[in-house]
Amino acid sequence: MAGAYIHIPFCEHICYYCDFNKVFIEGQPVDDYVAMLLREMQLVMPQYPNEPIETVYVGGGTPTTLTPKQLDQLCKGIREILHFEHGEFTFEANPNDLQATEKLQVLHDNGVNRLSIGVQSLDDDILKRIGRIHRVKDVYTAIDNARKVGFENLSIDLIFRLPGQSRDNFLHSLRETLALQLPHYSTYSLILERKTIFYNLMRKGKLTLPSQDIEADMYQDAIDLMHANGREQYEIANFAKPGFECQHNLLYWQNAHYFGFGAGAFGYLGRDRYHNFGPIQQYLAPLHDHKLPVIEHHLVPLEEQIEEEMFLGLRTRAGVSRQRFADKFHLQIQDVYGELLDDLRQQGLVELNGDQVRLSNQGMFLGNEVFQQFLLDDPLV
Incomplete structure (x- = not known):
């Protein structure tokens, strides 16, 4: 039993807290990337004929920056090459990409059955402050469109300990998102990662964050409100109605096997933890020669x-x-x-x-x- 993580590194905008492998989509060879991503799968899968894939998670970056045609090509390739017919099939999405139903329909038609939507806050001022380009009204439109198309297994992310965020402000976001009656929620405390705008601001003394005591209060508020609304904490940062726990992430937490496809992706098979090249051209170059784009293998002791x-x-x-x-x-x-x-x-x-x-x-x-x-x-x- 294994999962597959597929990385789409393209974004329309770089958020101030994000340290994931990503690039601005403008001017990038996106069509070539999708084609070589499928080629990577074709090169890898024959080596593991007895490793059935039970969950697929497409993350980023922002997977929904792809066009409907690119999404269709990617999903069809995943189904065919990974022999993935049943199981949890998750796409990360940003609210601003779901303001129309076309992309959602392509995903739903290809058997995607779970969406993880990056909301982060339901306060427009906070969203601007952290570099998000969607606004609160876009969140409601995105959820409404997803439901119209037929998605039921929806999750949203919230972040606390954000610059300028009070406990009451985070409580407001919690209550408003819980009112949406979604089956799954993730909520994380802000971590200042190197090579992010926020980290650089912190180094210059220009970033003011809530205190550790307020951070602890926010986390306790999340636990209490989720429980009161029937969303039980099954992992430090994740809450779900019974039966809606994220099966792909549970594979990670159970230290199980997973394939990693895409620029900068990690995989873990047997004792082998491997890591792909992160920069787009370094990822693509070996695949053009029908070679795998792995930069490093680590045999885990x-x-x-x-x-x-x-x-x-x-x-x-x-x-x-x-x-x-x-x-x-x-x-x-x-x-x-x-x-x-x-x-x-x-x-x-x-x-x-x-x-x-x-x-x-x-x-x-x-x-x-x-x-x-x-x-x-x-x-x-």
Whole structure:
């Protein structure tokens, strides 16, 4: 069982917080990119005839910057080359690309059954401040159009701890988006990544953000309001009605296999973690010669596999299964982390519940600090 991530690096505008691999779409060889993306799939898939793909996630960048014709070509190629007939098929989208139904209809006709829409805030001033080009009214139009076409599995993203954002302002966005009665929501705290406009402003002392206490209040508000509206937290930043959890992302958090296609994409198959060239021309050049565009392979050692099993699994409310850990690594989790788990339990950061090891509510707030403690200092064998 595996998933496939497909990267579309094109954007109409670069948001101030984004550090994903992306370029302005104007002047880019988009048709050639789509064709070579499908060629990459054709080169890879014969090597893995026994690795059925159960989820496909098309992210970016902004996949919906593609034209209807390009979207149709891409979707048909995915279906044919990946032998992907059933399962969760997600496209990321921006509200401004969904102001008409043509692209939505192409996606729906090709079996895309889940949309993840980048909303970030329902405040026009905040949207301008973070470099978004859509406005609040566009969000409502996008959701309405998606529903008209027949999409039911819709998710939106919200960001908190944004410049100029108060707790009340974030509460407003939460309440308004929950009123849309969508089955899935993601909400993230702003992270200042290198090579972003916000990071450079922070270095110059020109970026004012909410305090850590307000950030914690915002996160708690999200948890409380989502729960009150029947959207349960199944991962640190994700909430869903039962049955609408994102299956593709669950593959990541379960440390399962996934293919990565496109410029800058990562894949993880067996013990091999590979990374494609990021710059567009460096990605395209080898594919024109019918060669794979992989810049690096990393054979993941046992210790790193175990660390990632803990980091990723503990992000979920379900946590890490002791039995799955033992079956996968032929080690007992207690033999590797017994003393640490006892310490974290006494601090109220983890809970040991039967087969499951999971973060407590307090641990969810301090996730990164807890995860760091699972780094292994010494080789296991």
